[in-house]
Every structure is written in C-alpha cells, then in structure tokens.
Amino acid sequence: MSRSVVIFTSFFSIIVFSALLGCDNVGNNNTICKNNPELCADLHKDSWCRYEKSDLLKSRLRLKHEQSPPGKDLYHHLIHLEKYNKCIELASGVQHILHPERTNDRTRAFGLSAQSLAELQVSTKESNDPYLVYYHWTRFNDQVAQAKILRAERLNLIDDIEILAGIASYYQKYDPAKARQVYLAVFNKSNEENFNPEWLLGLANTYQKLNDLEMTYLLSRANILMSENQVSEKSMLMLINGDSELKIFLDEHAEELVDSLQSGSYHSSKIRRILEKE
Template identity: 30%
Template sequence: MGRFTPLLLIVLALTGCDRFNQINVKDICAQHPQMCSDLNPDGWCRAEKANIIKHRFEQSHSPTDKLNYDLLLDFERYKKCIAKASQIEHIKLKEKKTERVKGLLTAERELKRLARETRDSMSPHLLYYHWSRFHNDEALKHFLEYEKTNQLQYPEMQVALATYYIKFDRPKTIQLLYHALELYKEGDEVDPEIFRSLTSLFMKEEQLDWAYLWGYAGREFGVEDLDLTSLEALLQKQSRQLKPIREKADSYVDMIEEGRFVAPL
C-alpha cells in the first residue's frame, strides 16, 4: 500500500487543480452563496469580484499563506474599484448605491481581518505585505532573510525586493527587475510597473538609450504614460539612432512573452 502513496497524492493533487479550474464564479455563488453575498451584486468591479470569489473558494478547500496574500491584494483592488463605483448615483435604482457601499464595507472589514490574522506569519509574501503596508520593520528583517533562498524566485517577489533596494542601490534594483523578467514563463501576465521602474532608474543613471528601450518595450505591456517623445529628442540631440534601440526593445519583448528573456550584461 505504501509504495502507491506518491501516485495517489499526485492523482489527488491533479483532481484538486481540476476542481479549481473547472468551477466558475456562477457555480461557486450558487453552491456557496456566503462567498458572494457580501459583495455588490451588479456589474461593477466584475474582475475584482471574480478574483475574490475564486480565491475564497480555493482557500476554503486548501488554505495557504499565499492565498491570504492574494486575498489581501484582491480586496485592495476591489476596495479601490467599488469606492469609485459607490459614488455613482442611480436615478431610478438608488438601492444599487447601497449595495456598492455594502461591498466597500466588506472590503474594509476583510482587509482588517486578514491583516490581523496574518501579522505573525513568516511567509515571505505576507512579511512583505506587512512591511510595505504597515512599515513593520520586523517583518522587513525576516523578509530579507529569504533573499538568498528559492522562496523569492518568483517575479512578484523579485519586484518586492526591488521596492526595498530602490531607495539606495539602483544597480542592484535594476538586476532584480531584470531577474523578475527572467522568471516569467510564456503566457504569464507581466507586471507593467517593471518597465516604468526600469525607465526611471536608467534616467537617473543617465543611460538614456536604456531608459528609452524599456519605455518603448513597456508600451507592449500596457504602459502608456511615459514621455518617450522627450527621450527621443534627447537621444537625437546626442546623435543616437532610435531604430536600433527600438529593434532591440522589440526583441526583448518577444523573449519576455516567450519566457526566454536573459538579462543583458
């Protein structure tokens, strides 16, 4: 019997993954109404609500510190969205505003609850959260202890490390952001803040060609608020050719999207 245990565990794990992938938000709400009833029922903040409901469902079956971290971020995004939506008046259906206010109160309550319940966690994700949101220096100390371990070998955790080093070590921050890009796999959603940060960092380092390259690449990942026109003017003033920089940026975009980016030397 014992020799079959690893196979059994694999089967159970795959079954669990299938359950989470196959069930949709509508089914979760029908089967577990308590996971949905405290959120606004109308069409506002649909994506944010879906993430909360899915992570609540997963947490109810297989609770982890990472899911608590995901839920904290989910409720932050939902709160931002529903706070805006709750200010919109409905002439005929004013009760909709009340429903949105209920969602806002839920977000505030759940953020406080989750923060309280996770404040003693030693999970790197939650340590980073408590440092970045509440300036908890003890959490930061423990978070940095993970730096040389494989527990931070994820794009979001490399970006988290970068938010610490950016204040006093720009070269290291650049390398951390590069490593974050190296860790993305094909099909992953890439954090657009990486491109904004790289552009800003290279501007401060007075490496305008790299600043322009990452700003130009960032457009492919939804970054639209960078002043590339000014950078182009500065580069042309230095007699730099823009076409080779753009071509290199395009090649980096392809590599990032295909999960094969390697940091430049």
C-alpha cells in the same frame, strides 16, 4: 456592405459579447452562492461590482477547500477583498430612488467587507510567508515586514516576479546596483505571458542612476516598442548626445530584446548576455 454598417455591426457585437461576459459572471456567482450560501451572506445582492464580487467568491471557494491555505492564496484573497471593498464603497454612495433597499444592502456589504478585510490583515500581520510579508510591507510600510522580505530576497527565497519587481523598485532609490541585479533576475524568471513592459522602464531608470545612458536609451526604446507609450524623440536622442549611428545600433538591440521577451527566448538570447555584462 457599407463601412457604417460594418462599424455598427462590430459595435453591436462588442456590446453583446460584453453582456454575455457579464451574464456569465452573474451565473457563476449564483451557482456558487446556491451551493455555498455562507460565502455570499455578507455580500450585496444586485449586479453592481459583478467582476469584483465574482473574483472574491472564487477566491473564497478556493480557500474553503484548503485546510491550510498557502500564503499566495491568502495574498490574492486580500487583493480581491480590497478591490471588492473599494468598489462596493463607491456603489453604496449611489442612491437608488425606486429601490432604496438596494442602497442599504450595498452599504451593509461595504461595512462587512471592510470588517473582514481588517480582520484578515490583523491575522496575517505576523506571518513569515513572503507573499503576506510583501503585502504588509507595501500596504502599511511595515518596517518589520520590509526587513523580512529583503532578507528573504538576499537568501534567494523568492521566486515570484511581481514581488521581486517590487523589491527592485525599492532598491532603485537606495542601491541602484542591487536594483539592477534584482531586475535582471525578474527578466530571467519571467516569460512571454507574464512579462510587464513597465519593468523595462524600471531597469532603464536604474541604469540612468548608474550613469549608463546607452542602456537607459536601449531599455526605454524597448518599453516604447512593447507598450506604445508616447515619448519625446528629442529627449531620447539627448540621452545619447544626438548620435544617430549609435541610435540605429541601440534601436536594433531594443528590437532584439523585445523579440526575445515576446517569443520566450530571452534566456538564450545574445541581448541577455549584453544586459548582464558588468
């Protein structure tokens, strides 16, 4: 079989697989709407924004079966509603020449989803749930929400690593030592499935503010290994004054860190003790 045939076959397979995924989403949406028409009444009917619509419908269905929805579910519902609203706003600007009613339907859906989003934002504004407090802090720079979320972190009331990472990022600007503490907590609470390589850069930047350039290099190198980000090797070497022997030593530790994070063995690793050493 020629190489061109292999490439065409692979490309065709990707197209078919993507189409099947899309059809699966449409099928799921249709089933949900058939059994729960009230969940779909304010949404658009055509195939635009199919993934955002599917996520929103699943979220609505989950909330429907919860008598008192937890803050985490409401938080994710807000996120799904935001994404749907943004997508359908763009779609409403596309004029359908043959079927103008489709454009009108998207415009209607955009207006109604914007209203639903605004109402949910208002109704959750005074919540003390960490997820909802975090939402209002990050979306609106709500200072009351900020005070609540930072206090909750100080009292060790937050387990969600995404929220903790957001708090660590905030502290980078004002208290690098505290940022380091929170980032290390994120590392300890994460696993091989939910670890975000960007947190390595966050901790690297924190160490740079603390003037620990060796740790800055180590963590930056680990980020490169995990994310395949392109960086200037010259700039990397400048962090350690061009010390080639130190580079070899730190590169080995960076590989060890990546291996421990990807294998889920970070908690028992030697590199963890190195990072947490004061």
